[in-house]
Amino acid sequence: MSKDAKTDKSFPEKFKRWFRLERGNIPGNREIRLTEELRAELGSESPTSTRMKAIKELNELLASRKLEENGIEKLWLLVQDLLSLTSPAEHRHATLQMLTTLTAAHAHDRLGAMRHVFYNYIAENYQHEEIRPMFDFFREVVSDGKQLEYIEELAGPFLLEWLPFVLASPQTADALNLLVNLVKFNAAYLDETVVTGYVKQVVLQLLQAHNEAEALLCLRVLDAVLAYSYLPSPALPTFITALTRAVNVPQLTQETWKIMRNLLGTHLGNSGLYVLCRLIQSNGDPHMVRGAIFFLTSALWGNNKVSSLNYKPAAVLPTLQQAGKNGHVLVVYEVALSIQKLVSKLSLELHLSSWDLLLDTLANLFEHHVSLEEGLEKQSILNVLKDIMDVIEQLIELQQFGGSYDKFFSLVDKYAHLRPETSVLRLLDHQAQAMDPLHPHWLAKLGTLLNQYYCHDPRPAVRTKALAILSDVYNNNRYLYGTDMVRNVVTIQMEGIEKERNVGVRTAAVNLLVHIAVTQRSSVVPDILSLLEKIIIAPYNNTKENDQVLRESEAADVIAAVAGLIRIFKKKLWELPSIHAIQAYKILILCMEHHYRKQAIMDGVVKGQMQIFEMIFEMRANSKCQLGFLSTPTRSNGEGEDSFSSMLPQYTPYVLVNDKHSQRFSSADEQGEDDPEQRLNDSNTVIASETANEDSDLTSKDSTIVVSGSVINVQG
Known part of the structure; x- marks a missing residue:
């Protein structure tokens, strides 16, 4: 009731007030x-x-x-x-x-x-x-900062004095809008000290802004100072520092870059670049350093670079190199992005000194990347670094790379596990150029190459490439340094070849070992033959009862080893010392013995056994008990002149068949004895070796050495 009464009185009272x-x-x-x-x-x-x-x-x-x-x-x-x-x-x-x-x-x-x-x-x-x-x-x-009549000289300093208190109150947005209009419409009445004070206060407010809208208002004030007033030099470091921090906020990046680009386009551009470089070199707050790197590189070689700044990349690459030593993930990522943009756009403008600085920076970035914990940041940095390396390799292919090839490939070599196969193969091609006696420590370098890319690299293509390089280096230097290479490199790096899991790599290694054994006559040949023996015997020694029977494709290395040993045996029959041929023959017979003892393991692989049988069936002895073959062995490419193969006799003068066994067999036949097992046991020793010098009488009975062989029991 009382409420209605008040409502009824409200209109008359309002009317009376209006009338009065x-x-x-x-x-x-x-x-x-x-x-x-x-x-x-x-x-x-x-x-x-x-x-x-x-x-x-x-x-x-x-x-x-x-x-x-x-x-x-x-x-x-x-x-x-x-x-x-x-x-x-x-x-x-x-x-x-x-x-x-x-x-x-x-x-x-x-x-x-x-x-x-x-x-x-x-x-x-x-x-x-x-x-x-x-x-x-x-x-x-003051009409929200637009009208200062009668107080032109007073309003600016007064507001500067009052501003810290207003910005700390709920009136922050109103104060910032007032500053924007004050600078826009009355910049002529603001002294240098006043503008510097405004910048410092706004920067402090920007760094502690509570929301995006407040931060954008602070940036509007700074933009107004730059556009409508004169930014004093004492305020420049504070101004730029604030922008380098604000640019890290995604919602402020575009606005911040616009302000910085406008600043660098003015007469303060050169001073601005200097301040950015000093901030980067200070190694201070990572967010500030990252923002400074972004501004610096975007202004010089970004998509929207500042055209008035006529500086080459070489002017700031030392600063980037120093930034590359900063291990913070944000700085590492920003430096990597900056280098990526540089090599993609201005690679042709970089000279040798610039490439050296750039590669040094890349080395620091790779080092920091390796030390980072696994995560999204580490993978993102790696993706950028991979792209940089790919671009440089493309420049190398196009012959447009102006830096040091050795320095670049040393970087690839150090982090080869992070590079794709094609990159590592290109690296090996480059390193192969230094594998010759004209370079110091070339044998040690060759051993290091094989140790890293053959013994420890898990990629079959890379390991096969390392073997191919070893083969090329051996072929080019085997006449003078072949023995040293085998003794100091091959036998060391090939140790344990039978444990290699990839059959392709094993086969390539076997082919190389066979080639070395065929072309060498020194004391290193027995070591090579021992490695081949391990490969042939490995399936029988390492296979368990429940293992699956090997297929022919899985035993390609064994087949290649058998073929190689046959080739070595035929070749060494006509060379001294003949012990090499006898060792090869013994390995082949040993292979047959293992096969028939554990026939199920290699039951699906008959090619190797067939080759051994064919070799045995081709063997002949003349009236002088000299061993030979139906056809004279020919020399393959790289083993000697083909014209000499036609000069070889059909029977070797260095290896003799012991004729005492044939006489024993004839005597048994005359007595009517026909015991096959006894005959096989009596034929246990079938080959004699002549290791005398050139003046020895090869037909002398006193100069023969009987070597125990093995009997192959053939049923049929």
């Missing part, structure tokens, strides 16, 4: 006249409640209408006593609200000298009053 205020005003006039009655209500003689009621009523009217001419001065004289610190805060705030509304309505035309009066009041009392009402009043006094 409008009384004396000309109908249709939009200006408010301060009548005698209104001045009496606002004056100090009236009770405080009456004055406050009149002020609130006037505040409502001022929102849409203006005071009469000189009304601002009259009204100020009537109410200024209410702004005294002795007045209650409620009265002061209500009066300030009315004055704020009044100023907003008259700021552009009738405020005049009263702007100075209002400013004086604010400057004298802002420290003793709440920030919100006082700052709202100040904003309207």
